[in-house]
Amino acid sequence: MDDLRDMVRHSRGGFTLSRLRRAVLLGFKSLWLHRLRSLLTVLGIVFGVCSVIAMLAVGEGASFEAQEQIRRLGSNNIIIRSKRPTGTKNLGSQQSFVLPYGITYADVDRIKGSIPGVRVVVPGRIIKTNIWHLDKRVDGEVVGSVYWYPRMRNLKLLKGRFFSQLESLQKANVCVLDEKTAGKLFPITSPVGNSVRVGSDYYRVVGVIEAESRQAGRNNAGTKHKGESKGSASVATARAYIPLSAAKDRFGEVLVKRNSGSIEATRVELHEAVVEVKNKAEVEETARIVDEILARNHKKRDYEIVVPLAELRAAKKMAQVFNLVLGSIAAISLIVGGIGIMNIMLASVTERTREIGIRRALGARRRDIIMQFLVETVILSGIGGLIGVALGIVIPYIITAFAGMITIITPWSPLMAFGISGLVGVIFGIYPAIRAANMDPVEALRHE
Amino acid sequence: MSRAPIVSLEKVTKTYHMGQNVLNALDGVSLTFQEGEYVSIMGPSGCGKSTMLNVLGCLDRPTAGRYVLGGQDVSAFDDDALSGIRGKRLGFIFQSYNLIQQLTVVENIEVPLYYQGVPAHESREAAAALADRVGLGNRLDHKPFELSGGQQQRVGIARALVNDPLIILADEPTGNLDSRSGAEILALLDELHGQGKTIIMVTHDNEIGERSMRVVRLRDGRVEADITHG
Ligand SMILES: Nc1ncnc2c1ncn2[C@@H]1O[C@H](COP(=O)(O)OP(=O)(O)OP(=O)(O)O)[C@@H](O)[C@H]1O
Ligand SMILES: [Mg+2]
Numbered sequence A: 001m002d003d004l005r006d007m008v009r010h011s012r013g014g015f016t017l018s019r020l021r022r023a024v025l026l027g028f029k030s031l032w033l034h035r036l037r038s039l040l041t042v043l044g045i046v047f048g049v050c051s052v053i054a055m056l057a058v059g060e061g062a063s064f065e066a067q068e069q070i071r072r073l074g075s076n077n078i079i080i081r082s083k084r085p086t087g088t089k090n091l092g093s094q095q096s097f098v099l100p101y102g103i104t105y106a107d108v109d110r111i112k113g114s115i116p117g118v119r120v121v122v123p124g125r126i127i128k129t130n131i132w133h134l135d136k137r138v139d140g141e142v143v144g145s146v147y148w149y150p151r152m153r154n155l156k157l158l159k160g161r162f163f164s165q166l167e168s169l170q171k172a173n174v175c176v177l178d179e180k181t182a183g184k185l186f187p188i189t190s191p192v193g194n195s196v197r198v199g200s201d202y203y204r205v206v207g208v209i210e211a212e213s214r215q216a217g218r219n220n221a222g223t224k225h226k227g228e229s230k231g232s233a234s235v236a237t238a239r240a241y242i243p244l245s246a247a248k249d250r251f252g253e254v255l256v257k258r259n260s261g262s263i264e265a266t267r268v269e270l271h272e273a274v275v276e277v278k279n280k281a282e283v284e285e286t287a288r289i290v291d292e293i294l295a296r297n298h299k300k301r302d303y304e305i306v307v308p309l310a311e312l313r314a315a316k317k318m319a320q321v322f323n324l325v326l327g328s329i330a331a332i333s334l335i336v337g338g339i340g341i342m343n344i345m346l347a348s349v350t351e352r353t354r355e356i357g358i359r360r361a362l363g364a365r366r367r368d369i370i371m372q373f374l375v376e377t378v379i380l381s382g383i384g385g386l387i388g389v390a391l392g393i394v395i396p397y398i399i400t401a402f403a404g405m406i407t408i409i410t411p412w413s414p415l416m417a418f419g420i421s422g423l424v425g426v427i428f429g430i431y432p433a434i435r436a437a438n439m440d441p442v443e444a445l446r447h448e
Numbered sequence B: 001m002s003r004a005p006i007v008s009l010e011k012v013t014k015t016y017h018m019g020q021n022v023l024n025a026l027d028g029v030s031l032t033f034q035e036g037e038y039v040s041i042m043g044p045s046g047c048g049k050s051t052m053l054n055v056l057g058c059l060d061r062p063t064a065g066r067y068v069l070g071g072q073d074v075s076a077f078d079d080d081a082l083s084g085i086r087g088k089r090l091g092f093i094f095q096s097y098n099l100i101q102q103l104t105v106v107e108n109i110e111v112p113l114y115y116q117g118v119p120a121h122e123s124r125e126a127a128a129a130l131a132d133r134v135g136l137g138n139r140l141d142h143k144p145f146e147l148s149g150g151q152q153q154r155v156g157i158a159r160a161l162v163n164d165p166l167i168i169l170a171d172e173p174t175g176n177l178d179s180r181s182g183a184e185i186l187a188l189l190d191e192l193h194g195q196g197k198t199i200i201m202v203t204h205d206n207e208i209g210e211r212s213m214r215v216v217r218l219r220d221g222r223v224e225a226d227i228t229h230g
Helices: A001-012 A017-033 A033-070 A089-093 A104-115 A164-167 A181-183 A244-251 A280-297 A307-352 A353-361 A366-403 A412-437 A441-447 B049-056 B079-089 B105-116 B120-135 B147-163 B179-194 B206-211
Strands: A076-082 A098-101 A120-133 A136-145 A157-160 A172-177 A196-198 A200-211 A237-245 A252-260 A260-268 A274-277 A303-306 B005-018 B022-036 B040-044 B065-067 B090-093 B167-171 B197-204 B214-219 B224-228
Touching: A017 A366, A033 A307, A033 A366, A098 B090, A104 A274, A104 A280, A120 A181, A120 A244, A136 A181, A136 A244, A172 A181, A181 A237, A181 A260, A196 B197, A200 A237, A237 A244, A237 A252, A252 B005, A274 A280, A280 A303, A280 A307, A303 B065, A303 B167, A307 A353, A307 A412, A353 A366, A353 A441, A353 B079, A353 B105, A366 A412, A366 B079, B005 B049, B005 B197, B022 B049, B022 B065, B022 B197, B022 B224, B040 B049, B040 B179, B049 B167, B049 B197, B079 B090, B079 B105, B079 B214, B090 B147, B105 B120, B120 B147, B147 B167, B147 B179, B167 B179, B179 B197, B179 B206
Parallel strands: A098 A260, A136 A237, A172 A200, B040 B197, B040 B214, B090 B167, B167 B197
Antiparallel strands: A076 A274, A076 A303, A120 A136, A120 A196, A120 A274, A157 A200, A172 A237, A196 A200, A252 A260, B005 B022, B005 B065, B214 B224
């Protein structure tokens, strides 16, 4: 037995891997002894970690979608929209009054003429109306536009083609439906080759185009619903595109709307124009100049200027704030989880006072006791972290499936959440562990 | 009886302050113990027996005086060093066994070796051998609550032996046992003594005290009598 004594004397010291393995095993054993308590403790961390990941995924998805929608408007574009000036509503009650507002062809020429960096100006007219196919009806907009509109707005053609330059010149009765209109009017058959009716005119459908994002400039860039849930502010209006020349011919410039007894007539030459700037760096400056040019000729502010690039920047900034807020909320829940761990570990230390005394009597140093309890909290928070990461990855998919939100899990978010949970385990475990280690062995042994 | 002393207490005092009252649980105790001795510490309740054993066991530090263990003055050792001494040189047997409930018999016996950093397979072997020696070779994987008091105390003894200590300290090891299991435990201690182990045991029981070769009687923290039998 003397050689055992020697061996014992010399092998003490370093914290070997096998010792750590045994410490971990022991930790599992102790935690298993109080399964329910361990489970409840772990839950705090699980929810914390999973909410960190899920919230960041939702936030990331929302900002991605907002940015995507703005990007679709074209980051080199400046969009000018006609807007009914404020404070003119009452005039509508005078029967013969026709209210003219909005941007005009003259404005477009002025912009073209005075800004050299401008590549194209795409004018557009929007008429709110019903679009029919047989007995099916869509309450939407007919957009008079130019043949290069899709390229301009980054819109994908889904079927057929857009109308041609020749058709524009001929003021042909052709139209391109957006996917939404097409889906509603032609649920089974292919729309291409069929016709739709607007008022008394028929238009031959030549193509189907991706639905346009209409969000930018309507101050809801942060809206995060994907798809077409009805009634939501973010829903794109159903549209049919016809040549601008045809629109001018068929609809004239005066629109008459009957509104609960009163008749309101407005005249709008152009509802929308897009100014494409060659150099991205000049977009905002150009927008300012456009505004100046328009302001000179418009006494009332009957137009609005939307700069997608600026909005994109704002959306990115907002996304950062959004992420920060969500992240903080989630981090707080992690801290709450950590406090839960600390609470349980303190109770566990008290409960195991006798065991601590025994271990100390049998040669455990303070740091051995610290290690023992720390290993337990790290196991708890580690397991909580793993389950939390798993849930945090699954939950965004469920959110996407049921709420139709886009969610994006960036690779660093589970890593970060898991890392933080481990850190929480150490931080909140250290105090109970130190308390355990600082107990007086004699007192601890006397503890009932 | 001219062997070298392995333990010596020199004017050891342990003082407790309770409010204004000052209580000397040990009051200038000087004692030496030889290697291979079997000593019973006796005396009325509250006379300081456990306090003395705690000092001897490096669980408590004396308020004054020197404590020399195996040639080292350990009264000035820091906490880590004392833990090391406990783990390497001392074996404890407690009245209430003090086994760790969630560990099995072998695992309990292994604990002192674990803190010495002995590799798992070696400590497992040593623990199993000792379990066998105290007659629990077939109970290795039982939990303490599955054992009788006498069996639990035998695990306690095996645990006290596993690090091959310089002295074995026992505080009323039979206090919680019926006379038959108590006799078994005492027989085991006698056997260890026969093999040359140094045992210091606190007991209330005169009969038990008579079995050992030396009896130290304490009263109010002082040595009242120190009798060595032939
Ligand atoms: N932590 C403490 N604080 C204050 N007084 C203490 C403390 N520990 C022991 N004492 C006192 O010291 C004296 C000696 O106690 P000790 O436990 O050594 O007695 P004992 O001889 O073991 O008695 P028993 O036979 O009942 O076990 C007692 O009067 C006790 O009240
Ligand atoms: Mg006592």
